Amino acid sequence: MAEQSVEKTPIQIHDMTIAYHKKPVLWDVDLDIPEGKLVGIIGPNGAGKSTLIKGVMNLIPKASGWVKIYGQPYEAMRRHIGYVPQRESVDWDFPISALEVVMMGRYGHIGWIRRLRREDRRIAEEALAKVGMEEFAKRQISQLSGGQQQRVFLARALAQDARIYLMDEPFAGVDAATERAIIDILIELRRQDKTILVVHHDLQTVTNYFDWVIMLNMRVVASGPTSEIFTDENLQKTYGGRLTVLSEAAQAIASQQSQ
Amino acid sequence: MLENIGRFLSLSDANVRFVLLGSLLIGSTGGLLGSFAVLRKRSLIGDALAHAALPGVALAFMLSGSKALPILIAGATLSGVLGVLCIQFIVNFTRIKADSAIGIVLSVFFGIGIVLLTHIQRSSVGNQSGLDKFLFGQAAAIVNDDLKVMSILAIFIITAVLLLYKEFKVLIFDPGFMQSLGFSTRLVDLTLMGLIVLTVMVGLQAVGVVLIAAMLITPAVAARFWTERLHVMILLATFFGGLAGMTGTFVSSLAPRIPTGPVMVLVATGFFVFSALFGPRRGMLARWHRERANRQRESRQHLLRACIELEEQQGRQHFSPQELSAELQWPQQRLERQSKRMVRAGLMQLRHNGWSLSQQGREEGLFVVKSHRLWEHYLFYRDILDMDHLDRPADEVEHLLTPEIITRLENLLEREQVIDTQRIVNIHASSSLYRPGGQDD
Numbered sequence: 001m002a003e004q005s006v007e008k009t010p011i012q013i014h015d016m017t018i019a020y021h022k023k024p025v026l027w028d029v030d031l032d033i034p035e036g037k038l039v040g041i042i043g044p045n046g047a048g049k050s051t052l053i054k055g056v057m058n059l060i061p062k063a064s065g066w067v068k069i070y071g072q073p074y075e076a077m078r079r080h081i082g083y084v085p086q087r088e089s090v091d092w093d094f095p096i097s098a099l100e101v102v103m104m105g106r107y108g109h110i111g112w113i114r115r116l117r118r119e120d121r122r123i124a125e126e127a128l129a130k131v132g133m134e135e136f137a138k139r140q141i142s143q144l145s146g147g148q149q150q151r152v153f154l155a156r157a158l159a160q161d162a163r164i165y166l167m168d169e170p171f172a173g174v175d176a177a178t179e180r181a182i183i184d185i186l187i188e189l190r191r192q193d194k195t196i197l198v199v200h201h202d203l204q205t206v207t208n209y210f211d212w213v214i215m216l217n218m219r220v221v222a223s224g225p226t227s228e229i230f231t232d233e234n235l236q237k238t239y240g241g242r243l244t245v246l247s248e249a250a251q252a253i254a255s256q257q258s259q
Numbered sequence: 260m261l262e263n264i265g266r267f268l269s270l271s272d273a274n275v276r277f278v279l280l281g282s283l284l285i286g287s288t289g290g291l292l293g294s295f296a297v298l299r300k301r302s303l304i305g306d307a308l309a310h311a312a313l314p315g316v317a318l319a320f321m322l323s324g325s326k327a328l329p330i331l332i333a334g335a336t337l338s339g340v341l342g343v344l345c346i347q348f349i350v351n352f353t354r355i356k357a358d359s360a361i362g363i364v365l366s367v368f369f370g371i372g373i374v375l376l377t378h379i380q381r382s383s384v385g386n387q388s389g390l391d392k393f394l395f396g397q398a399a400a401i402v403n404d405d406l407k408v409m410s411i412l413a414i415f416i417i418t419a420v421l422l423l424y425k426e427f428k429v430l431i432f433d434p435g436f437m438q439s440l441g442f443s444t445r446l447v448d449l450t451l452m453g454l455i456v457l458t459v460m461v462g463l464q465a466v467g468v469v470l471i472a473a474m475l476i477t478p479a480v481a482a483r484f485w486t487e488r489l490h491v492m493i494l495l496a497t498f499f500g501g502l503a504g505m506t507g508t509f510v511s512s513l514a515p516r517i518p519t520g521p522v523m524v525l526v527a528t529g530f531f532v533f534s535a536l537f538g539p540r541r542g543m544l545a546r547w548h549r550e551r552a553n554r555q556r557e558s559r560q561h562l563l564r565a566c567i568e569l570e571e572q573q574g575r576q577h578f579s580p581q582e583l584s585a586e587l588q589w590p591q592q593r594l595e596r597q598s599k600r601m602v603r604a605g606l607m608q609l610r611h612n613g614w615s616l617s618q619q620g621r622e623e624g625l626f627v628v629k630s631h632r633l634w635e636h637y638l639f640y641r642d643i644l645d646m647d648h649l650d651r652p653a654d655e656v657e658h659l660l661t662p663e664i665i666t667r668l669e670n671l672l673e674r675e676q677v678i679d680t681q682r683i684v685n686i687h688a689s690s691s692l693y694r695p696g697g698q699d700d
Contacts, residue, residue: 057439075441083439090433094298095489104429108440113422140487156436 007071010035010164010195011056016065018048018055023254024063025051027219033212036193038186040200040210040226044239047217049199050086053166056197057083069164079108082162084153084170092142098152099137102128105159120159127158132181147178154182165189165196172201183209206230218250274402278512279505281401284413285462286474286504286523290496291420292458293475294482294489295451299431303361304343304452306472309459310365311342313372313468316393317379326389328405332460339456342368369468396467396520398508405464412461416454420493427451428489465508467520474500477527484538503527557658558597561587563606563624564631566616577613626665631657633668640672 011033018026026048033039041049054060056067058074069077082105105127106120128134131151136144141152150170157165171179186196186209197214200206206213206226213230214223215238222234296302312335319334320326342364349360376390392400401409420427426447429437434444455475462471482495507523536543565586569578584594598614601607606620616624634657660668 054435059435059438078439078441081439083436085433085435089435094432095483095487095492096428096432097488100428100489101432104433104436107425107429107437107442112426112442115425143487 008035009033009068010070011197012068012071013056014066014068016055016067017063018051018060019063020051020060021254024250025218026055026216029055029065029220031214031220031223033195033197035195036190037195037212038190038210039195039197039212039214040206041197041214041216042200042203042206042238043216043221047238049216050168052214052216053083053168053197053199056166057081079160080163082157082160082165084157084165084167086168087146087150087153087172089168092144092149094141096141097138098133098141098144098148098155099124099128101141101152102155102159105156108160123161124155124159127155128152130158130185131155145175147174150174151178151181154185158185163194165194167196167198169199169201171198171205203235274399275512277403277406278398278401278508281406281409282398282465282504282508282519282523283501284409284504285465286478286499286507286527287497287501288413288416288458289462289471289474289504290478290482290498290500291493292416292455293477293479293500294493294496295420295427295431296455296475297479297483298489299451301452301455302472302476303358304346305455305459305475307346307361307365307368308339308343308456309463309468309471310372311345311368312336312339312460312463313369313393314338314375315341315372316390316463316468317372317375320390321375321379328408328464331393332408332463335463336456336460338368339459343452343456372468392467392518393463394467394469395518396463396465396470396523398465398519399512401465409461412457416457416461419450419454423447423450424490465519466523467518470520470524473524474503474527477524477531478503481527481531481534484534484541487540499527499530503530553658555600558593559601559604559606560627560658562594562597562601563616563620563627566607566614567621567624567628570616576615577610578615579613583614626662627657629669630660630665633665633672634660636672637668640675 009032011031013029013031016026016029017024025046029052041052043049051060055062056069056074057078058067067074069080074081099121102124103116103120106116106124110116110120125134125137128137131154133148133151133155136148136152141149144152150173154167154170157167170182174182186198189196190211198210200209207230210226212224213226215221215229215234217238221238222229293302293305296305315334315336315338316331317334318338319331322334323330345364346357346360349355349363350357355363376394379390389400426437426442429440429442430444430447430451434448437447438444458475459471462474466474478496478499479492481499482492485495486492503523503526506526508519510526511517511519511522534542537545539545562583565583566578569582569586570576580591580594580598583589583598584591587594589597598607598609601620602609606617606623608615608617
């Protein structure tokens with residue numbers, strides 16, 4: 001019985017601690033994220049929001065703890081995960097078209113050395129169309145607006161055809177039309193029982209967009225259904241008092257290391 | 260000299276064929292891998308690698324007593340890679356940044372190499388001449404056996420790039436995403452670095468340690484000016500590199516004492532200068548042209564706005580040059596030049612009693628005035644700027660506002676009852692100071 005319930009949990013995080021250059025940025029995270037939820041990850045700058053989703057995907061080493069995806073290690077399940085990195089994390093002057101970026105979403109399915117098939121191209125074109133960018137397929141990516149670049153990144157994740165989506169600030173710096181388009185797609189994904197984690201900054205839209213929240217400030221302050229968890233008290237705990245004991249402790253560890 | 264040219268062009272001499280083919284291989288593999296190196300922002304690593312290879316060449320000769328290319332390349336590779344590892348080590352374990360680390364390692368290894376070369380020259384070892392060719396390169400030294408080695412390496416490099424093209428592309432564009440897909444970025448990065456090492460080593464003898472990095476960087480940078488597609492850039496860089504290699508070898512063969520490396524690099528630099536000037540979108544001429552078009556559009560819009568605003572103030576449609584130049588605060592000359600352009604474009608008419616707008620000019624002018632005022636109203640309403648700061652920043656942006664943005668501004672300001680869209684007043688003239696600090700939708 002217990003095993004059954006574990007396998008149905010898309011993301012299970014147990015006692016995960018992550019440190020950059022020995023300086024801990026996330027402490028003892030324990031989370032069970034239920035299937036088919038649109039989950040907002042909120043917290044102040046430096047709270048470890050990006051670190052949390054990078055930790056799930058093994059993009060950065062964990063100091064301790066483990067993550068399971070539907071009861072399996074990430075390596076076995078990575079084809080079921082779609083990722084939207086922060087838009088600023090790449091050089092948009094790279095000589096490549098919007099469609100080529102989206103086709104990268106297929107690379108994980110085709111694997112090493114093998115080339116893209118016609119089928120992959122079709123899936124990528126469909127993904128671009130879903131975000132309303134089919135006209136821009138051949139456009140070089142630096143000639144797109146910020147909102148359009150963000151849509152291309154979202155289309156790439158859609159082309160991954162995943163069950164879990166991890167998105168790092170997909171709403172950062174986008175226009176109102178793009179924000180609407182993105183949220184519509186996220187709601188559509190949820191309708192298909194996908195699980196979506198979104199690092200989010202705009203507190204005003206949290207209750208509208210997300211049915212589940214993770215409130216983070218170097219540790220999980222609270223997590224659960226938005227209606228129960230997104231309270232003034234928890235907001236105060238998450239955002240109030242910049243220098244928490246944890247960050248002071250992390251600073252102490254870091255300065256000891258550099259001496 | 261004519262004899263030389265004839266011998267070269269007829270390709271009858273087997274040596275000439277080896278040399279030309281060799282330099283073609285060196286130039287084109289340099290352009291090919293250089294594209295990846297430049298985009299990965301690793302161009303300087305290639306330079307460090309080449310300089311650090313010099314002591315390896317000297318040591319390989321001292322230990323083996325042989326000048327066979329594979330042995331020298333092996334030595335060069337070992338010390339080159341050692342140099343790159345030193346750079347990594349310095350960056351990882353000290354606070355020294357990559358550029359300084361590259362500088363330190365490059366000069367130390369190169370210095371050791373020169374000391375060893377000098378030692379070899381002075382010692383009594385027979386047959387020691389020729390190693391100094393590794394400094395500035397001598398393509399003429401390529402013989403049949405060398406060409407075989409170079410061809411095998413070149414075929415290996417090209418095959419590897421063809422197979423791993425997709426992996427290199429995603430590695431350079433978005434390594435984090437690549438890793439999330441389950442590819443080992445470390446493995447792909449090491450492979451790419453290994454191929455760059457091989458490319459440098461293949462060209463070492465013909466181009467020389469001092470300048471081989473230029474054969475990585477220059478063709479790739481030149482190619483970037485012509486295209487926005489990676490595969491086109493790679494093909495172009497390969498072509499530029501190959502052509503520079505062959506031309507350089509040819510020119511240097513005309514006079515016996517010209518080393519090959521510098522000539523190749525000069526030819527490649529020629530490609531670069533040409534591309535930087537004439538590249539279609541990124542080239543300097545294209546940019547200059549765009550900027551000039553922008554300046555002219557701004558001047559046109561300023562003049563149109565001045566006419567419309569004078570019409571509003573004065574209630575007449577003909578203005579003297581003096582009136583216009585006072586309104587615009589332009590020197591007479593600039594006004595005349597711009598007016599002539601406007602007349603040619605059919606926006607203004609010149610009559611004996613002064614200048615006036617044509618029908619077309621008035622239409623465009625009204626739109627320009629509307630954009631300007633909407634934008635000023637918006638900036639002030641949003642509390643972005645104070646009244647006395649408004650004019651200049653509004654000027655800079657208003658020329659770029661599209662009709663769609665104007666429509667949105669208009670709807671927004673009208674809904675908020677900031678303006679009456681039937682008659683948008685000049686914000687500086689009106690005394691209606693409304694409450695700033697509104698919100699967008």
